[in-house]
Structure formats: C-alpha cells, structure tokens
Amino acid sequence: MKCITYVSKVVARKNSAVIPVGFANMFSAARKKNAELQITGLISCRSGYYIQHLEGDNNIVDQLFSKIKSDSRHHQVTVLFEFEIAQRSFPEWNMKLVATANEDASFLKFMDQNSGKISSLDNTQRQLLGIFYGLKSSSPNSRRSYEGKSLMLLAWPDLMLLRQSPTVIKLCAQLTAQPYPYNSLLESRRFGTQRQLDKILQKFETLEILSVTDSLKQNIPVNRVGSSTRFYSKMKTFLGLR
Numbered sequence: 344m345k346c347i348t349y350v351s352k353v354v355a356r357k358n359s360a361v362i363p364v365g366f367a368n369m370f371s372a373a374r375k376k377n378a379e380l381q382i383t384g385l386i387s388c389r390s391g392y393y394i395q396h397l398e399g400d401n402n403i404v405d406q407l408f409s410k411i412k413s414d415s416r417h418h419q420v421t422v423l424f425e426f427e428i429a430q431r432s433f434p435e436w437n438m439k440l441v442a443t444a445n446e447d448a449s450f451l452k453f454m455d456q457n458s459g460k461i462s463s464l465d466n467t468q469r470q471l472l473g474i475f476y477g478l479k480s481s482s483p484n485s486r487r488s489y490e491g492k493s494l495m496l497l498a499w500p501d502l503m504l505l506r507q508s509p510t511v512i513k514l515c516a517q518l519t520a521q522p523y524p525y526n527s528l529l530e531s532r533r534f535g536t537q538r539q540l541d542k543i544l545q546k547f548e549t550l551e552i553l554s555v556t557d558s559l560k561q562n563i564p565v566n567r568v569g570s571s572t573r574f575y576s577k578m579k580t581f582l583g584l585r
C-alpha cells in the first residue's frame with residue numbers, strides 16, 4: 344500500500360474565489376468510485392486550494408492520481424508526500440470531506456506520525472501545506488533547543504518581518520557574517536527572554552534562513568554591542584524606520 348498527499352489550486356467560477364467548479368458532483372462520484380477501488384483518504388478546500396490524501400494499493404493509487412492530476416477542475420498539483428504505508432490513516436473514509444483539515448483528528452495524527460517528512464519539504468511545499476496546517480506550532484524544528492549551538496543567518500528576512508521589531512534587526516545584525524553561540528545571545532539579554540529569543544529564531548527557521556550548527560567556540564565575547572548598535576542604527580535609516 345502507499346499514500347499520496349498533494350495540494351492543488353482550485354479552478355473557481357468567475358468572480359468566485361471559493362466555490363470550486365462542480366465540486367459537489369465530483370465529490371459524490373469520487374466517493375463511490377473510491378469505495379469500489381478501496382481508496383481511502385481526506386479532501387479539504389481552503390483559500391482556493393485543495394489538499395487531498397489518497398491511500399490504497401500502489402497501482403490503484405498511482406492510476407487514480409494520474410487521472411486526478413490531469414483533471415481540468417484544478418491545476419498546479421504539487422505532491423507533498425508519497426510513500427509506502429503499512430496501514431491506512433483514514434480506514435473508515437472513502438474520501439473524508441473536512442472544512443478544516445487542521446481540526447481533523449486523523450489528519451493531525453497523520454501529520455504527527457510523519458513530522459520527519461514535513462521537515463524535509465521544500466519551501467514551496469511548506470507554504471502549500473501551511474494553508475491547511477499550522478507548521479509553526481507543530482514542526483519538530485519549532486520545538487528544538489538551541490542550547491550549545493551556533494547560529495548564523497543565511498539571508499535576511501523580508502522587510503515586513505524586520506519592521507515588526509527592532510530586536511529582530513539587532514538579532515539579524517548579530518547573526519550576520521559569522522556563526523554566533525546561542526548561549527551568548529541568551530546571556531547578553533539583548534534579545535528578550537529565552538522564550539522571546541526562541542520565537543524569533545523559530546521564525547527564521549520557518550523561513551529557512553537560519554543555519555544551526557554545533558557550537559565550537561563558546562567563549563566569543565558578548566560585548567559586540569557597539570558595532571552591532573552602529574549597524575542597527577544604519578539599518579534603521581536604510582529601512583526608513585526613523
């Protein structure tokens with residue numbers, strides 16, 4: 344057995360971003376056919392996107408998915424997960440239709456059991472999954488501990504994030520150019536409490552701009568305030584924040 348989870352863009356009626364073309368007919372036909380094919384799974388539609396999870400015998404899932412992929416009632420089909428399974432996650436549903444996948448216990452269980460696969464999704468896949476599933480609160484990365492690690496930014500976040508907080512700019516400045524120990528960031532108390540600091544770092548991780556490595560040098564002096572403040576001040580001017 345195998346499963347496939349994909350997200351696709353709804354083809355909506357003119358002037359309607361939310362009601363997909365022919366969904367009711369398509370859905371009842373699909374349920375009937377899935378029962379014959381012993382396909383189970385879930386489908387949800389939100390913000391102009393479908394998410395569908397299909398599970399069943401390998402060949403049957405592949406054949407059905409290749410039909411679904413070329414269905415003109417949706418487009419931009421992006422596969423998030425495709426892997427062999429020993430048992431079904433939706434055994435009782437030939438196609439469970441849910442308004443909010445995020446609140447469906449079976450869907451959440453499936454996500455929880457496959458959290459490792461979520462962390463290897465690329466940026467586009469993560470964004471698409473994020474329409475249906477709050478990655479920030481449930482990604483394994485968001486619960487990681489940075490203790491004893493060195494951190495460095497691979498790129499700066501966009502201006503919207505920077506505008507939210509001068510602390511974010513200060514932290515960006517500190518993590519630019521070379522890896523910096525998390526423990527020193529914490530001890531300096533320039534970035535709020537541990538919870539506040541972790542929240543910003545987790546945001547950087549979600550954006551995939553944070554490099555986290557094992558710390559080699561724990562004793563980098565904390566006092567780089569002068570140069571960082573100058574940098575921060577220049578950034579503020581550059582960003583038009585004053």
Ligand SMILES: Cc1cc2nc3c(=O)[nH]c(=O)nc-3n(C[C@H](O)[C@H](O)[C@H](O)COP(=O)(O)O)c2cc1C
Pocket residue numbers: 369372373374376377393395407410411412414416417438
């Ligand atoms: C978002 C979406 C999900 C679909 N899901 C299913 C499904 O679970 N099962 C199914 O039989 N058809 C599904 N369909 C419809 C198929 O694309 C196809 O129209 C259907 O299998 C009938 O194909 P056939 O008449 O060639 O046998 C879906 C279509 C769309 C747009």
